[in-house]
Amino acid sequence: MKAAVLRNVKQPLSIEEISIDNPNINEVLVETKASGVCRTDLHYIEGNYSHQLPVVLGHEVSGIVKEVGDGVKYLKKGDTVVGCLSIFCGRCERCLEGRPALCLRDPIWDLSRNTDEKTKLFKQNETINQFLRLSSFAEMMLVHENSLVKVDPEIGYEQLALLGCGITTGLGAVLKTAQINPGCTVAVIGCGGVGLNVIQGARIAGALRIIAIDTVENKLQMAIDHGATDIVNATSQNIVEQIIKITNGGVDYSFDAIGAKITVEQSYEIIRPGGTATVVGLIPQGVKIELDGGGFIDEKKIQGSCMGSNQFRTDIPRYIELYKQGRLKIDSLVSQTLKLKSINQAFEDMKTGEFARSVIVFE
Ligand SMILES: [Zn+2]
Numbered sequence: 001m002k003a004a005v006l007r008n009v010k011q012p013l014s015i016e017e018i019s020i021d022n023p024n025i026n027e028v029l030v031e032t033k034a035s036g037v038c039r040t041d042l043h044y045i046e047g048n049y050s051h052q053l054p055v056v057l058g059h060e061v062s063g064i065v066k067e068v069g070d071g072v073k074y075l076k077k078g079d080t081v082v083g084c085l086s087i088f089c090g091r092c093e094r095c096l097e098g099r100p101a102l103c104l105r106d107p108i109w110d111l112s113r114n115t116d117e118k119t120k121l122f123k124q125n126e127t128i129n130q131f132l133r134l135s136s137f138a139e140m141m142l143v144h145e146n147s148l149v150k151v152d153p154e155i156g157y158e159q160l161a162l163l164g165c166g167i168t169t170g171l172g173a174v175l176k177t178a179q180i181n182p183g184c185t186v187a188v189i190g191c192g193g194v195g196l197n198v199i200q201g202a203r204i205a206g207a208l209r210i211i212a213i214d215t216v217e218n219k220l221q222m223a224i225d226h227g228a229t230d231i232v233n234a235t236s237q238n239i240v241e242q243i244i245k246i247t248n249g250g251v252d253y254s255f256d257a258i259g260a261k262i263t264v265e266q267s268y269e270i271i272r273p274g275g276t277a278t279v280v281g282l283i284p285q286g287v288k289i290e291l292d293g294g295g296f297i298d299e300k301k302i303q304g305s306c307m308g309s310n311q312f313r314t315d316i317p318r319y320i321e322l323y324k325q326g327r328l329k330i331d332s333l334v335s336q337t338l339k340l341k342s343i344n345q346a347f348e349d350m351k352t353g354e355f356a357r358s359v360i361v362f363e
């Protein structure tokens with residue numbers, strides 16, 4: 001099968017013919033139909049996060065089940081599925097507490113193959129590493145059944161793919177991590193693939209005022225289309241001063257969808273006493289965040305959000321219903337579709353900041 005392989009950081013992905021194994025116990029072979037190109041993938045290409053190489057990236061995906069291994073009862077051949085990196089064991093403390101996105105993934109639960117077993121991906125004698133137990137920049141995926149949710153087959157594959165990461169992360173940060181109140185004021189820093197879904201989550205949850213912050217005018221326009229009530233262009237003004245001014249003291253909830261030191265710190269500075277800042281963006285390894293300690297006496301809080309605190313097997317079908325009702329926009333998040341051979345173009349386009357999501361589509 002064809003796959004886009006990362007062989008060296010800061011280099012384009014190479015399109016290669018590689019092999020994929022047959023499903024073992026609890027594993028599922030999936031024909032990839034569409035895969036979103038997420039900023040997290042770019043972080044690994046640029047070396048902000050490291051992974052054993054060579055690796056096939058990609059983690060926002062929809063597809064069709066081709067074959068199931070022994071023990072798989074949840075899925076059968078022909079099912080339409082969405083993949084999610086939040087694989088859950090269903091047996092650890094976090095899973096049993098209802099927080100499967102934080103699954104402790106104890107090796108005793110066999111969510112991965114042992115190191116002495118055949119690898120899932122390979123090229124002759126060379127091991128090709130799997131990324132986040134998915135590796136969706138390839139024509140086929142071999143994954144554990146607990147990385148998949150069965151979904152409505154009548155939805156487009158591009159739309160379904162986006163539910164696997166960007167939408168679940170953005171909506172979940174608002175609805176599940178922060179659990180905002182109707183009538184509150186929200187600010188969202190960064191209006192890309194995830195930020196636009198934070199905005200949609202705030203709209204769905206009944207926020208009274210949703211302030212979108214970005215440096216790219218086109219994204220601010222998209223923010224309005226997805227539910228923002230106010231926009232602030234961060235190129236021309238000090239966003240902290242501006243937000244404090246227009247909200248008369250700060251917002252109830254802020255969300256950082258960038259993951260840069262400065263924007264995370266700003267997300268804390270723009271909340272009012274009792275407010276909560278939620279960090280959704282992925283912060284590069286090793287970056288330290290500095291906060292004004294005085295904020296704690298005002299009960300200002302800052303928290304992380306892991307993939308929107310998802311319970312993806314129940315969340316994603318619900319988000320699909322919201323989409324069918326017209327309350328969740330997905331079509332407008334797909335900026336362009338490309339073939340696998342053009343995947344490097346998708347990363348170049350991402351760097352321009354003009355695109356919400358590029359989606360790789362497979363024949
Ligand atoms: Zn992602």
Ligand SMILES: [Zn+2]
Pocket residue numbers: 088089090091092093094095096100102103104105
């Ligand atoms: Zn678990």
